[in-house]
Amino acid sequence: MKTVIIALGMLLSATVSAQSFNQVVTGTVTGVYPQYQSVVNKVPRQTCTVVDVPVYGQGQASTGDVVMGAVIGGVIGNQIGEGRGKDAATVLGAIVGADKANKNAQRNGGVVGYRQEERCQTTYEREYTQQLTHYNVTIDANGQQIHARMNRKLNVGDEIQVTVKSTFIIR
Numbered sequence: 659m660k661t662v663i664i665a666l667g668m669l670l671s672a673t674v675s676a677q678s679f680n681q682v683v684t685g686t687v688t689g690v691y692p693q694y695q696s697v698v699n700k701v702p703r704q705t706c707t708v709v710d711v712p713v714y715g716q717g718q719a720s721t722g723d724v725v726m727g728a729v730i731g732g733v734i735g736n737q738i739g740e741g742r743g744k745d746a747a748t749v750l751g752a753i754v755g756a757d758k759a760n761k762n763a764q765r766n767g768g769v770v771g772y773r774q775e776e777r778c779q780t781t782y783e784r785e786y787t788q789q790l791t792h793y794n795v796t797i798d799a800n801g802q803q804i805h806a807r808m809n810r811k812l813n814v815g816d817e818i819q820v821t822v823k824s825t826f827i828i829r
């Protein structure tokens with residue numbers, strides 16, 4: 659028990675104090691090391707090609723097609739009617755046949771030529787670049803090497819003001 663009390667007394671009697679102060683000194687830049695970060699950019703690339711595009715006609719039937727449609731329609735109409743109705747059915751068949759030939763030609767208008775048209779497509783390619791983020795700077799201040807991270811560029815040999823914080827522990 660006496661040993662514990664003596665040890666506790668010794669511990670309490672040993673006092674520790676700390677003092678710190680700031681000092682502004684002039685330092686000389688001895689090293690500047692730019693630091694980079696890899697950055698990925700999406701760069702648009704446009705590729706264009708010229709293609710032939712068909713041009714369709716108005717689709718009007720030729721005179722021969724209309725006459726042939728009228729003849730076929732007239733023959734079919736003639737088969738349907740009797741007497742005076744036979745004449746009306748023949749005329750009506752001829753009209754319907756000619757109209758059918760004309761409409762068929764409009765629906766199936768043929769290619770009358772080609773025109774050239776430019777068609778473009780945009781794709782994105784990845785481009786890797788290095789982007790400057792900051793500078794690691796080494797400064798000699800009164801024989802002490804100080805390392806700092808800075809956003810502005812300094813040159814070796816530049817003199818700058820540095821605040822140095824010193825802490826002393828007294829036992």
